Structures are given as structure tokens and as C-alpha cells.
Amino acid sequence: MEKILVIHGPNLNLLGNREVNIYGKESLDSINAKLKKEAERLKVKLEISQSNHEGEIVDLIGSAKKDFKAILINPAAYTHTSIAIRDAIAACGVPTVEVHISNIYAREDFRQTSLTAPACAGQVSGFGINSYLLGLEAAVGLIRK
Numbered sequence: 112m113e114k115i116l117v118i119h120g121p122n123l124n125l126l127g128n129r130e131v132n133i134y135g136k137e138s139l140d141s142i143n144a145k146l147k148k149e150a151e152r153l154k155v156k157l158e159i160s161q162s163n164h165e166g167e168i169v170d171l172i173g174s175a176k177k178d179f180k181a182i183l184i185n186p187a188a189y190t191h192t193s194i195a196i197r198d199a200i201a202a203c204g205v206p207t208v209e210v211h212i213s214n215i216y217a218r219e220d221f222r223q224t225s226l227t228a229p230a231c232a233g234q235v236s237g238f239g240i241n242s243y244l245l246g247l248e249a250a251v252g253l254i255r256k
């Protein structure tokens with residue numbers, strides 16, 4: 112079965128407790144369970160990781176090619192700061208979909224620029240945790256197009 116690498120960036124381990132008015136009450140475990148259920152329906156296999164460390168995320172992306180057909184990533188705050196993650200996505204040769212729970216274009220100025228999205232096939236932003244499910248469907252679409 113085709114495998115997709117899911118990467119959750121910094122502070123997403125705190126979902127459910129963190130700024131619930133923006134990110135909602137659902138925990139990361141609950142989101143991951145929903146992603147896995149959707150993956151079953153779409154007949155793909157997921158490997159899911161969360162990291163608060165930029166270099167670790169760069170390493171995960173950099174070694175994705177041998178095992179994964181697509182990457183689904185929420186780079187979280189690194190979206191707005193990380194040229195290293197953007198370059199890793201551009202270099203890895205694995206089609207990547209960026210997702211955000213909140214609509215980053217409706218928030219503070221500093222969130223309205225994504226350094227990482229231009230290296231991705233596309234971005235889903237602003238649909239709550241549904242952004243992840245829509246992003247997964249888009250990633251599968253890229254694999255099977």
C-alpha cells in the first residue's frame with residue numbers, strides 16, 4: 112500500500128489545550144485517529160510524527176523519498192520562518208500538501224506569509240481539523256493522478 116508521511120510541527124502536540132478559540136478542543140491523538148480512519152477509506156498507509164524541532168523536520172522530509180509517495184505537513188509556526196523546511200520540501204522530490212487548522216490569511220500579518228507553501232503542490236487553510244482530512248484527500252489525488 113502507498114505510504115504518506117504526516118508531519119505535525121511545533122506546539123501541535125498541545126492541541127486541545129492550546130488557544131482553543133482558534134484551534135479547537137480536539138487533541139492531536141484524536142486528529143491522528145481521524146486521519147487514520149480516512150487513510151483506510153482511501154487505501155493508503157500513514158506514518159505520523161510531531162516535532163518541535165526545525166532540524167528534525169528537515170531530516171524527516173529529507174529521508175522521505177525512499178518510503179513515501181506524498182507528505183502532508185502542518186509546519187505550524189515554521190511556516191512563517193523556515194527557509195530550511197521550504198528548501199527540504201523543494202529538494203525531496205516528494206509531492207507535499209501544506210495544511211493549517213486556522214485561516215492564516217485572516218490572522219496577524221506575520222502569519223499571512225507562508226515560506227513553505229510555494230514549495231508544496233498546494234495548501235489547505237482555515238477548515239479546522241477538516242483541513243487535515245481535505246489535505247490527505249489532495250495528497251492521495253497527487254499520488255494517483
Ligand code: DQA
Nearest residue numbers: 185186187188211212213222
Ligand atoms: C497553524 C497556524 C500557524 O500560524 C501557527 O503558528 C500554528 C498552527 C494552524 O494550523 O493553523 O502553530 O499552522
